[in-house]
Amino acid sequence: MANSERQLALVDCNNFYVSCERVFRPDLARTPMVVLSNNDGCVVSRSNEAKALGIGMGQPWFECQDLAHQHGILALSSNYALYADMSNRVMQILGTYSPEVEVYSIDECFVDLTGQAQLKATSYAMRERVFKWTGLPVCVGIGATKTLAKLANHVAKKHPRSQGVFNLNDLTAAQQQRLFERIEVSEVWGVGRKLTQRLAAHGIHTVYDLQTAHTATLRAEFGVVMERTQRELQGVACIELQDAHADKQQIICSRSFGQPVVSLAVLKDALSVFTANAAQKLRAQNSQAAWVQVFLRTNRFRRDQAQYNPSMSVPLVQATNDSLVLNRWVDHVAGLLWKDGYSYKKAGVVLSDISPTRVQQMDWLEPQKTADVQLMKTIDTLNQRFGRGCLKISTGGLHTQWQMKQERKSQSYTTDWHGVPCV
DNA sequence: TCTCCGATTAGAC
């Protein structure tokens, strides 16, 4: 097809968390293995061997016990410090291939290769360099739009013959049609479980069906998002690359508890740690929040237990990023929400109505306090140097019952000297 | 009836 087409690559690491673990444990290269979510709850990354054995993405780990014992599947707790560090290395390498890149997630990056002289050679070289320098396998999908690049990446991953690189722009219209007729619509970026069902009700089952569906009807039934997706599948870019990473509009810190929480003191302890984390993220992007929400959750999977999932928001008179101020509100709200007699499984703090710290809402009644700004800076600096949680606001982290289970964590090979053999 | 805005939903990973 036309060489005027945009050549947008999506580079995606294969089985990212598992692959990161294997870099430092080459002996596990053929072991069926998975990485678990927080609390060792669900499977969030699977080796090819684990996939082949039928372990599902997002499956609760306890459901896999039989299979795991039968086949000796290894499960590791997630080690985010390690994955973040490996991710940075990959992104840095990819950044050398184009000035136009968007780090889309921890293991994915869009790279605009339009106009590259040796496109094919470059794509393979990119892949080989990442592998050589980090030990991580990646696949490269290329298309004229982000949605097509994602789809191309799926093809590259699925078909070994592609050798890890697939360019949709190399296909004729007829070849593309035949390919799209064979890919389920659920593989399309933005089409999840619910939409797959609703699309099926309209006779749309394959990528080709969606690509060629009647646009006005699609728009009327499914809204703008689906129309954009269709346009993107047709090669019309509707979703632009985002250069700088925008400030977050909302910051959440929530966690499921290792043990159910049944006392207000323990809940407040957990919430104060969540608040400190959330506030630190806020300060890291030089923002302040004017809206604080607290929520509690009982265990929704326990049909036998009474359910209570309250949440409450408070608007602040003055936006702040001060952990102590925020924590006073969180603490207060927690007291209002709390009811004895329930077994709480999860809680969280949400900061929103976020603005840059420069913009200060004037308040006649309560003059702005600046004394604590220095204190917060000191806390952030110390925590950064000595590890998060080394310094915390007075009430947080004294109880341990609520803390999450992580019984299978690997060492932080790249970021932490502790546990690294000295010889 | 319209508009605004908080709550809910759906999706990604």
Place this chain on the structure above:
DNA sequence: CTAACGGTCTAATCGGAGA
């Protein structure tokens, strides 16, 4: 022995309250 099921974020859309 039983029970065990993640965390953060965005954008669109829904729907109730008040104008």
